[in-house]
Amino acid sequence: MSVSFRESLARISVSLLAGALPAAGARAQSYGYGEPLRNDNFGPGFNYSQIDAALLVYQEGGGRVMAIEPTLDLSVHAADGRALTLSAAADAVSGATPNGAVPSDKPQNFVTPLKAAGSSTTVTSASGGSTVIQLPPTPGQAATAALGRQYTVAANTLPVDKGFHDHRAALGGGWTQPVGGITDMGFTLGYSRETDYQAITTSGHVDQTFNAGNTNVSLALNGEFDSSFPFGGIPAPLTPMNAQFKTPTSRNKTQAGFVLGLTEVMTRRWLLSLNYAFDNQSGYQSDPYRIISLVDPLNGEPVQSLYEGRPTKRTSQSIYWDNKIDWGPAVTDLSARYYTDSWGVRSSTVELDQRINLTPSIYIEPSVRWYDQKAASFFRYFLVQGQPMPAYASSDMRLGSFHALTYGAKFGLSLSKRSEIYLKAEYYHQGGAAHPAVAFGQLRQQDLFAGTNAAIAFIGYSWDFH
Amino acid sequence: MRRLINLLLPLVLLAPISAHADGLDLSSYKGKVVYLDFWASWCIPCRLSFPFMNQLQQMYGSRGFVVVAVDVDKDRAAAADFLRQQPAGFKIVYDPAGQIASQYKFRDMPTTVLIGRDGRQRFVHDGFFPAQEGDYTAHLESLLREGAQP
Amino acid sequence: MKWILPILALALSACAPLKDNFLGPQPYEKDLMARKEMQVDAYPFLTQAEEHIYFSKEASSGGRGFAGGGCGCN
Numbered sequence: 001m002s003v004s005f006r007e008s009l010a011r012i013s014v015s016l017l018a019g020a021l022p023a024a025g026a027r028a029q030s031y032g033y034g035e036p037l038r039n040d041n042f043g044p045g046f047n048y049s050q051i052d053a054a055l056l057v058y059q060e061g062g063g064r065v066m067a068i069e070p071t072l073d074l075s076v077h078a079a080d081g082r083a084l085t086l087s088a089a090a091d092a093v094s095g096a097t098p099n100g101a102v103p104s105d106k107p108q109n110f111v112t113p114l115k116a117a118g119s120s121t122t123v124t125s126a127s128g129g130s131t132v133i134q135l136p137p138t139p140g141q142a143a144t145a146a147l148g149r150q151y152t153v154a155a156n157t158l159p160v161d162k163g164f165h166d167h168r169a170a171l172g173g174g175w176t177q178p179v180g181g182i183t184d185m186g187f188t189l190g191y192s193r194e195t196d197y198q199a200i201t202t203s204g205h206v207d208q209t210f211n212a213g214n215t216n217v218s219l220a221l222n223g224e225f226d227s228s229f230p231f232g233g234i235p236a237p238l239t240p241m242n243a244q245f246k247t248p249t250s251r252n253k254t255q256a257g258f259v260l261g262l263t264e265v266m267t268r269r270w271l272l273s274l275n276y277a278f279d280n281q282s283g284y285q286s287d288p289y290r291i292i293s294l295v296d297p298l299n300g301e302p303v304q305s306l307y308e309g310r311p312t313k314r315t316s317q318s319i320y321w322d323n324k325i326d327w328g329p330a331v332t333d334l335s336a337r338y339y340t341d342s343w344g345v346r347s348s349t350v351e352l353d354q355r356i357n358l359t360p361s362i363y364i365e366p367s368v369r370w371y372d373q374k375a376a377s378f379f380r381y382f383l384v385q386g387q388p389m390p391a392y393a394s395s396d397m398r399l400g401s402f403h404a405l406t407y408g409a410k411f412g413l414s415l416s417k418r419s420e421i422y423l424k425a426e427y428y429h430q431g432g433a434a435h436p437a438v439a440f441g442q443l444r445q446q447d448l449f450a451g452t453n454a455a456i457a458f459i460g461y462s463w464d465f466h
Numbered sequence: 467m468r469r470l471i472n473l474l475l476p477l478v479l480l481a482p483i484s485a486h487a488d489g490l491d492l493s494s495y496k497g498k499v500v501y502l503d504f505w506a507s508w509c510i511p512c513r514l515s516f517p518f519m520n521q522l523q524q525m526y527g528s529r530g531f532v533v534v535a536v537d538v539d540k541d542r543a544a545a546a547d548f549l550r551q552q553p554a555g556f557k558i559v560y561d562p563a564g565q566i567a568s569q570y571k572f573r574d575m576p577t578t579v580l581i582g583r584d585g586r587q588r589f590v591h592d593g594f595f596p597a598q599e600g601d602y603t604a605h606l607e608s609l610l611r612e613g614a615q616p
Numbered sequence: 617m618k619w620i621l622p623i624l625a626l627a628l629s630a631c632a633p634l635k636d637n638f639l640g641p642q643p644y645e646k647d648l649m650a651r652k653e654m655q656v657d658a659y660p661f662l663t664q665a666e667e668h669i670y671f672s673k674e675a676s677s678g679g680r681g682f683a684g685g686g687c688g689c690n
Contacts, residue, residue: 264639430673
C-alpha cells in the first residue's frame with residue numbers, strides 16, 4: 001500500500017529514458033565480450049535500430065510486496081547521430097505492506113475507507129482478511145461514510161495491510177542529436193498512470209566531448225509533476241486514522257533538479273565518472289495510507305493510529321563516483337555515492353561488480369552492494385501520548401536508520417552478432433535496530449525494525465537490426 | 467635571418483614527421499600521393515571507409531596514388547576477422563605498439579593523413595563520414611594535380 | 617630574442633610525441649574503451665530497474681550519469 005513504492009515505479013519513465021538515450025548511443029559504439037568485433041555495422045555512421053525487452057520480478061519475504069514489470073524499448077539511430085527512443089512499461093504490484101503501526105502484545109484493529117464510496121459491496125477474501133463494518137456517525141460531519149473496511153492484526157506481529165494490488169502503465173519518448181559543435185543534445189517526456197497516482201516527467205540534456213574523445217562533460221535537467229489521489233482522499237497529518245472520506249481528494253508535487261557529469265578516460269584501461277546531482281521537491285510528499293502509532297506513556301501499548309505527515313519541501317544533493325577497469329579477461333566496476341538531504345537523511349553506497357568473460361559469448365558477473373542510511377530528522381518508531389506533537393512524523397522504515405546488503409550475479413549470453421540475452425538474480429537484505437533505545441514497556445519485547453528482504457530476478461533481451 | 471627562419475620553420479617542423487616512421491618507410495613513396503589511413507577492428511566507422519578506400523585505390527592507382535592503411539589493433543586476430551568481412555585492395559601495415567601512429571597528431575579514429583608527392587603532410591581527416599567523401603576526393607585530386615607523375 | 621621561440625618549438629617537436637589531448641590515452645589506444653562492458657551504462661534497463669527498487673526501499677535516489685567513454689570514434 002506504500003505510495004512511495006508506486007512513486008518510485010512512476011519515476012522509471014523519465015529515468016529510464018534519460019539513461020537509455022545517451023547510453024544507447026554509447027552502447028552503439030561497442031562490441032562483444034572480450035572481443036573487439038561483435039555487432040555487424042551497428043554504431044556511429046550507420047542507420048540501425050535496437051529493441052530491448054526486459055522483465056523484472058520482485059518478491060519480498062514474509063508475504064509482502066510482489067511486483068512484476070515488463071518493459072519494452074525501441075531506439076532508432078540515424079548515421080549522423082540523431083536518435084529516437086520510445087518506451088513502454090507496465091506493472092502489477094500486490095501483497096502486504098507495513099502500515100506504519102508498531103506491534104502490540106494484543107490484537108489491533110485498523111479502519112480505512114471502503115473502496116467504493118457509499119457502496120455496500122461484500123468484501124471477499126481477495127481483500128485479504130478485511131471485514132466491512134458499520135461506522136458510528138461522526139458528529140459535526142455533513143456527509144459521512146456508513147461503511148468502512150476493518151482489518152485485525154494478531155498480537156506480536158508487524159501490522160501489515162494485505163489485499164493490496166494495483167496496476168500501472170507508463171509510456172515515454174525521447175530525442176537526441178548532435179547540434180552544431182555540440183556533441184549531443186536531447187530531451188525526454190514520460191507519463192505514468194495507476195489507480196491512485198500519476199506522474200508526468202521531462203528532462204533535457206546537453207553534453208560535450210573533447211580532449212580527443214577522452215573527456216565528456218554533461219548537464220541534465222529533470223522535472224516531474226505528480227498527482228496523488230488516494231482511496232478515501234488525503235488525510236490531514238497526525239490526525240486519527242478513520243474510514244471517512246477526506247478532502248482534499250488529491251494533492252500534487254513538483255520536482256526539479258539537475259545532474260552535472262564528468263566522464264574521463266584516464267588510461268587505456270580505466271574509465272572514471274563523477275556526477276553531482278541536485279534535486280528539489282515541493283508539494284505533497286506524505287504517504288496517505290501510512291500511519292504512526294500513538295502509544296501509552298506507561299506501558300507502550302498503542303492506543304491510537306495517526307496519519308503520518310512529512311514536510312512539503314525536500315532538497316537533496318549527491319556525489320557519485322564510478323570506476324571501470326579493464327584487466328583483459330575481467331572488468332571491475334567499483335562505485336561510491338554519498339547522499340544528503342534537507343530531511344536529515346545521510347547515506348553511503350558502495351557497489352562492486354566483477355565481470356568475467358568465460359568465452360567470447362558468455363560472461364558471468366557477481367556483484368555486491370553495501371548501503372548505510374541515517375534516519376530523517378522526523379523519523380519516529382512511534383509517538384507517545386501526552387508528549388508535545390512534533391510538526392512532522394513518519395515511521396516509514398524507508399526513512400529510518402538501517403544498513404542494506406545486496407548480493408547477486410548476472411549471466412550474459414551473446415546469441416548472435418546482433419543479439420544478447422542476460423539474466424540477473426540478486427537478494428536484498430535490510431538490517432537495523434529491532435530494539436531501539438527509545439523502546440519502553442511492551443515495545444521492548446517487540447521487533448520494531450520493519451525493513452525489507454527481497455529476491456529480485458531480471459531477464460533482458462537486446463536485438464539490433466537494420 | 468629572421469625571414470629565413472620563418473620560411474624554413476614549417477619545413478623543419480614537418481621534416482621529422484615525414485622522415486622516420488618505424489616499420490613504414492614513407493620515403494619509398496616519394497613522388498606519389500599517399501592516403502595514410504589509421505584504422506582498427508574496433509572502430510565502427512572504419513567499416514564504411516574500406517569500400518571507399520578500395521574505390522580510391524582502383525580509380526587513382528595509375529596516377530601515382532597509393533593507399534596505405536595502418537592497423538593499430540593490439541589483437542591481430544580481431545584485425546584478421548575485420549579484413550575477412552571488409553577485404554582490402556590496398557596495402558595494410560600492422561602497428562600494434564602504436565609506433566607509427568605516435569608520429570601523427572590524432573584527434574579521432576579513424577585518422578587519415580594525405581601526403582603530397584613531395585612527402586609532406588597536406589591534409590588530415592579526423593573520423594570518416596560518408597557525407598564528406600566528396601571533400602576527401604577533392605583533397606586528394608588537388609594533390610594529384612601537383613607535379614608530374616614518376 | 618625573438619628567435620628563441622622557434623628554436624624551442626623545434627627542440628620540443630623533435631622529442632615529444634604529437635598530442636592533441638592533455639590527459640588520457642591516444643585515440644588509437646582506445647580499443648578497450650570500445651568494448652560493451654566498458655561503456656558507462658551498457659544495460660540501462662537493468663540499471664533503471666535496480667535504481668527504482670532501491671528508490672522505493674531507501675531514502676536516497678539517483679546521482680548516476682550516462683554520457684561519455686567509448687572508443688570516441690567519429
